[in-house]
Amino acid sequence: MNEFDLIEKYFNWKNLNSNDLGIGDDCALVSIDAHQQIATSVDTLIEGVHFPKGTSASDIAHKALAVNLSDLAAMGATPKYFTLALTLPEFDESWLLDFSSTLRVLANQYQITLVGGDTTKGALSITLNVTGTISQGRALLRSAAQAGDHIFVSNSIGDAALAWRQIQQKLTPSDQLLQHFNTPNPQVELGCALVGVANACIDISDGLEQDLGHILKRSNVGARIDLSQIPLNKEVQSYIQKTQDWCVALAGGDDYELCFSVAPENLEKLKAIEKNLKIKLSEIGVITQNKGIERVGDFDKKCQSYQHF
Amino acid sequence: MNEFDLIEKYFNWKNLNSNDLGIGDDCALVSIDAHQQIATSVDTLIEGVHFPKGTSASDIAHKALAVNLSDLAAMGATPKYFTLALTLPEFDESWLLDFSSTLRVLANQYQITLVGGDTTKGALSITLNVTGTISQGRALLRSAAQAGDHIFVSNSIGDAALAWRQIQQKLTPSDQLLQHFNTPNPQVELGCALVGVANACIDISDGLEQDLGHILKRSNVGARIDLSQIPLNKEVQSYIQKTQDWCVALAGGDDYELCFSVAPENLEKLKAIEKNLKIKLSEIGVITQNKGIERVGDFDKKCQSYQHF
Known part of the structure; x- marks a missing residue:
């Protein structure tokens, strides 16, 4: 079973409002009011799977945010905010400095703000959830x-x-x-x-x-x-x-x-x-x-x- | 350095609007319009750290959603939608069935909808990002x-x-x-x-x-x-x-x-x-x-x- 079948089979509950969109596009769309929808997307990057071991913290930060912004782009949404779940094998100050400063530069460039996160100890993995807004019914599907x-x-x-x-x-x-x-x-x-x-x-x-x-x-x-x-x-x-x-x-x-x-x-x-x-x-x-x-x-x-x- | 110092030092960019709230509370608050704010929270659960190896898929699903809903509760926000980033060591149908069905029951109970996600291969880890809404300026801080x-x-x-x-x-x-x-x-x-x-x-x-x-x-x-x-x-x-x-x-x-x-x-x-x-x-x-x-x-x-x- 590939990722798409897996998601379709176990996680596509199809219980959203008719204007909204769950699993199955680049972003989910959720109506906030009559005029606006939230577009939201989550991606995980794992060392050894999505980037080779030894990739610099700066490159990882760039890629993690860029791939998620790319999902917003694919819907035509305007980036607004993102959250970060960061799993690190150990506390490494120079790694964190590289990671956070690149993340910040890219976030500023695309006018998106980091609003929350979680840090945990384990194999290196980065999950970003980016959220943007789009006028009701205008998303590129x-x-x-x-x-x-x-x-x-x-x-x-x-x-x-x-x-x-x-x-x-x-x-x-x-x-x-x-x-x-x-x-x-x-x-x-x-x-x-x-x-x-x-x-x-x-x-x-x-x-x-x-x-x-x-x-x-x-x-x-x-x-x-x-x-x-x-x-x-x-x-x-x-x-x-x-x-x-x-x-x-x-x-x-x-x-x-x-x-x-x-x-x-x-x-x-x-x-x-x-x-x-x-x-x-x-x-x-x-x-x-x-x-x-x-x-x-x-x-x-x-x-x-x-x-x- | 503990988690809170780490977040404060590297990820608290303090560039939100004055009504909004970034890192430092149970949820972040982001204004969507003059009446409403989005409350959003992310948590990662890792096998061996946040739950013992051998914990059932059903218990993991429950805990992952519950701890995130708890963050919304702490702000007084009403649950609206969530995303799931799931990292699995291998494809295991009965595990996925247990996990997704418990997640769905709890989500229905708290009237929150799964709208998007990412599945990856690696050490077992579950990151949920839950989002709720609250009237502008009314969150419990x-x-x-x-x-x-x-x-x-x-x-x-x-x-x-x-x-x-x-x-x-x-x-x-x-x-x-x-x-x-x-x-x-x-x-x-x-x-x-x-x-x-x-x-x-x-x-x-x-x-x-x-x-x-x-x-x-x-x-x-x-x-x-x-x-x-x-x-x-x-x-x-x-x-x-x-x-x-x-x-x-x-x-x-x-x-x-x-x-x-x-x-x-x-x-x-x-x-x-x-x-x-x-x-x-x-x-x-x-x-x-x-x-x-x-x-x-x-x-x-x-x-x-x-x-x-």
Whole structure:
């Protein structure tokens, strides 16, 4: 059983109000009043699972907050506050100083405040719960893709996955790859700008195809994606040319870029966003009525998506 | 450095609005609009630290939600939703079934909904973040005790601590003690009823004196407590008589009863609450202008409070 089946089977109680949303999207949505909803998301990072042993406290802090902000971004929510549950094997002052100061810098950058937490002793693990607000009914949902929508991805993908692959092979990734892996930039500004422009949206944390697959499943549609249009940086491109290992791009995860679908009539608005935010947005395919993902391009290697269990 | 100093030093950024409250109380308070505040609290339970290895999934689920609801109770907030970060060493269907069904029963009982979560693989650990709402400015704060207030404790204390002591000594606690330790009842109804009646309030999670001490420190006051008035059940009473080990009552923790202070003019209202909720409330002392805790009664053994590091 993978993580999604597990959550669906044991923890999806489906007892929320009709406007609200529980398990099954990047964030939960809870109505606070007639005008506003709370968007909230929780993620745990464990040493040896989500980051290699020896990762600096600063990189861990960055990643922990960034991956959670990325979930808010995927809903179009504005960050408001977060809580921190920190489990440490021992009290280490320089570790805590590094961790807390990086956390604070990133929190200030994204205008989100740490309001509470818990510290415990045990194997190194960091759980953050971030909360944002969004106007009632305006969140970008996984379930809102329509056949005919154009599919976009922000910036480039596969960088973090290639870094992780190299680390596992005891190679040293380039600084650029390592930066993508250790200090990803959550696309909060883009997410907020996409409200009213994109239909469905998700952040790429488990791999492009798996995450796009969540949109397709929830929206009851399919997709055709053109491999040649997937935005890859030079290192990833040359790695794939050499190895034909497309998995770093399609199933790699950890990029925290946004994948979203836009109706044809909103493409002009999207161009304006791209220009305003000075961000690269690549059209990689279209939403189709046929279920599943159809891959167009020179590709025949099978990719397994990451399974938590 | 203990947990409180650690949080104060590294994570108390003090950058909230003046009406709001970050680290330093049972919950954080964040204003959502002019009428409402969000009260939010996070707690981590780790196997071997917060519950013994071999504790049933059902008891773990109960405790995890109960201790967090207890933090809402201590602020007088009404439970609304919670998130769950669950770290499991392996996929175990019967464990998950037990865990999720108990969690659901307790959540229904307290009218709180699970809205999101994360599951990861690793040493068994459960982090819950509960969120409630409270009318703007009405939360029961640690900082609101006044000299002359009467100090109360709900039900009895020391039961959970005695159970834990016996477990550590390889003894088998009675069913009643075990029930207090494994399935504490958060005093949510009492907490809500105390809004407008109590001044300061806290839940007893780390031990009566340590938790009362938080109220005293934040309120810049002291307390005189009468040991003979501390509500103890028969087992705890006879254990203390035999061993003179007052620590189970004063420094034991894990009772999740409320300790609160009430101004003399509100004592009649408190009597009405006691009657309505059919709950035992014991007056154990008074808030004083002199700092520190003065113990009245037959007691000379020193108790160390629980330190996280």
